[in-house]
Amino acid sequence: MTHPINADLHCHSVVSDGTLTPEALAARAHANGVDLWALTDHDEVGGQQRAIDAAQALGLKYLTGVEISVTFIDTTVHIVGLGFDHTDPRIVTGLNDTRDGRGPRAVEMGAQLAKVGITGAYEGALKYAGNPRLVSRTHFARFLVESGVCRDTSEVFRRFLTEGKPGYVEHRWANLGDAVRWITQSGGLAVIAHPARYRFTPNEEYALFSEFKQHGGRGVEVVTGSHSAAEAVRYADMAREFDLLASRGSDFHSPDESYTDLGTLPALPADLGTVWSALAHRVH
Known part of the structure; x- marks a missing residue:
């Protein structure tokens, strides 16, 4: 029996709000037994070429990545893009516009x-x-x-x-459809990041998943650093209900701050289709 791929498709470098360089993250992922890695900096693809080069030097398989902030029902929701062309002007320009705020x-x-x-x-x-x-x-x-x-x-x-506290300032991000289109038009696959974090009502969450699918979104993070075991079960069910591919990522930011290290997550349920099987042709 083959072992499941240890994919870690969500983490951050100094290019956004992580504390390690893309090169240090590649080395850490490789040392921790990651088979397939993606760097997903917030609204920024400036670290992608460095990550590709570092992964290739280690013999580590790599998918391009980004985590895009969108506003949905007055809530900031994160959409991860995987396997896109990081030089495509459509995603580069879109991210520039949303970052400017x-x-x-x-x-x-x-x-x-x-x-x-x-x-x-x-x-x-x-x-x-x-x-x-x-x-x-x-x-x-x-x-x-x-x-x-x-x-x-x-x-x-x-x-x-957080909202209502003295240092909180709201920012209007891209909308959901824009983010999904930037990713898909650049050859990638869009994924709802850590859905348990948004605290939506069941109706609001259903609206998020439905609209995401309508815009061409295809995946959801089932196993992430911020999901409990029960939440992983729940979002595995959501993946089945909405016919979405499952993704997996630690959301690692820093050795000092992150609860979950690169490559240390539990496996996905075996019956779920995976984002990496759909993106096999996009792996570096």
């Missing part, structure tokens, strides 16, 4: 935090980001931990960076 939003977050006595947060977050157009809540969280305001990043989010 992050810089002004970060400045406003810094101003909001200053009002509650936390000064220098924008500059502090910028130190962690490296790219001023990609400053995210995670970068603010790292600064607030480093400066002793909070014990850990989860406390930062709880106290300051």
Whole structure:
């Protein structure tokens, strides 16, 4: 009997809000027994060529990846794209447009935090980001931990960076149809990332899955770093109900912050079709 492929198709590098380089992630994935890897930085494909080159040097199979933020029912939902052409102008231009909102939003977050006595947060977050157009809540969280305001990043989010808290600033992302089209027109496959995280009502979740399918979306993350065993069972059922392919990814960001390391997830249920079987022709 062949062992299931250890695919890890969701993680982040310093190009977005991870702490490791694409090269270090490739080495870590390879050392942890990953057979097929994808780097999925937020709204950014700038690390893809580095990831492809690093994976090939290690003999590690690779799929291009990205995690696109979309607004759906006033909620930020993440759509992972896999196996697309990362040089295709349609996805590159679309991501440029959606990214442009992050810089002004970060400045406003810094101003909001200053009002509650936390000064220098924008500059502090910028130190962690490296790219001023990609400053995210995670970068603010790292600064607030480093400066002793909070014990850990989860406390930062709880106290300051979620809706209704002093450092939260809403950002309107791309819409669902745009994100799915950018991915599919560039030769890739669109996947709903970590669906249990969105806290939708059953009706809202049904609407998300239905619209996603109508736009040409084809996959869902069943096993992820943020899903419990029960949630994995639930989204395996959703994959069957909506005839979606299953994906698997740790959502690894940092050795110090992530609960789930690259390559350490449980296997997918054996009866589910996988995104990587549909993308075999797109593997580097």
